[in-house]
Amino acid sequence: MVKVCVLYDKVRFEEKALYDTAKKKGIKAQIIDAKTITVNNESKRKTLQLGDVVLQRCISHFRGLYLAACLEFLGFIVINKFKVGETCGNKLITSLTLAKSKIPTPKTHFAFSAESAIEVINTTGFPIVLKPIIGSWGRGVFPIRDEEVANMFIEMREENDSPLARIYYVQEMIRRPPRDLRCIVVGDKVVTAIYRYSAENEWRTNVSRGGKAEVAPITNELEDIALRAAKAVGGGILGVDLMEDEKRGLLVHEINNTVEFRGASNVSEADIAGAMIDYALTIAKR
Template sequence: MKIAILSLDATLYSTRRLKDAGDKRGHQMRVINYMCCYLNITADKPMVMYQGKPLDDFDAIIPRIGASQTFYGTAIVRQFELMGVKSAIPNQGISRSRDKLRSLQILSGEGIGLPVTGFAYLTEDIDHLIEMVGGAPLVIKLLEGTQGIGVVLAETHQAAKSVIEAFRGLQANILVQEFIKEAGGMDIRCLVIDSKVVASIKRQGAEGEFRSNLHRGGTAEKIQLTSQERITAIRAAKAMGLPIAGVDMVRSHRGPLVLEVNSSPGLEGIEKATGVDVAGKIIEFLEKSAANDKKGTPRSGAVRDRIKY
């Protein structure tokens, strides 16, 4: 197969691992900076262009779309899908996962465990909003934040009011969320591929830090999941329409609670902590998926009909 990895930087760990894994399995791998692509949008032959040439000979793509480039990146993925190119991660799943509010609503609709979460526009009912999620301490999250950036722990009612008022004064969209004290600054990252959890780690926040993100100084080690945690991770990925996903959850007194579903999970932390060849499993999934698609290859019009926007 000829496979394009859509990534801003060919030197990133995850991008390198995917390329190496594909090379080892005999595929023609190429890293494409998707922000340098442009689109020829036409009814007859939609095309993705790159450096003046059409990218019309790929069998599949692996999107590694950065959070700040979601709008443009998903447009590129969608165009490849219109061309009949297999995407390891559908554009709709990426879009859903990047909208924290939408993703929580989708998960809630599927009955998947979540921390109690509030969302509001006006600040007149801040006191009730705080009470609704269980009072202080509580977590305040920017909808557009990533890697723990824009996540604040407000330890008192007054601190929560001040932070909410400050964010809303800047017209920032925020979520107000229950603080799961019993998690102790630890969360679980599950890597789901094709409705199976292939690797899982627990991430512990640094001393004095409630955020467990590795980018914030957290540590990672392999963890054994309970059957309920495994089922929750698989259900969350499926609900988001993501065949490949990183599902973050915490352990609580009422069972596993999903914090986020990531459509471009980093591979470095989980591969090094578990020893699992996650990149290789992604390539294997793409091979299997592409083979299944070939059994009933649709015409380009049929491909366009089945794409969700």
């Protein structure tokens, strides 16, 4: 019998739901703290009791990413793969990957110094959106509406100690309703789709910032673009985020590697955790 391992560093609603669902399905499941694992370059797979398939669910992006690399080195099947995590965890790489696969995505500029970032912003015009290339929950994602504020944000980024702060990701502001779309893609299926409405006095739609979820219809257009986007980054269990541009229709702006689905579960009747466990079993049996 296939044994599923839920790998966590902090047990949230999602990790609990995955573990409980696996047990309810009568599957051998375990939930393991990633913080307790060590690997060396002579380790053998059998030294780690992680079953046949690992659902990598760390809240820390880099912990989950590099642990996935180590586990794949040992021969474990990890969902999602290291390469998928590496692409989705970096907005710049995601944007390039989407563009290469001709997935509709917002126009985005990349600049590598404060001066060139300011030049790009002034040439593009306002409003624009400045995002960190690595980061979640809308952290550091700012709408910029004039030159003075642009200069302030660039100055703040220059003073930041992280070298990644000096990589500038400048995106066009999409004219959209006060909501975006989150599609939960599991393998080759869209399990559910939700609208995320911004909270009051908040432009970002993240549920972690008070955004409210509502079930969205899975139209053919939505299904097609979400599945193509998921495939472009390597597939697996993914949260594909889209915006509804007034003229161009759906645009994919982000893909999440360890998708949170508490907000979606509250409003959707789909068995999200069940679909994820079934997918893990299918992958393990391949």
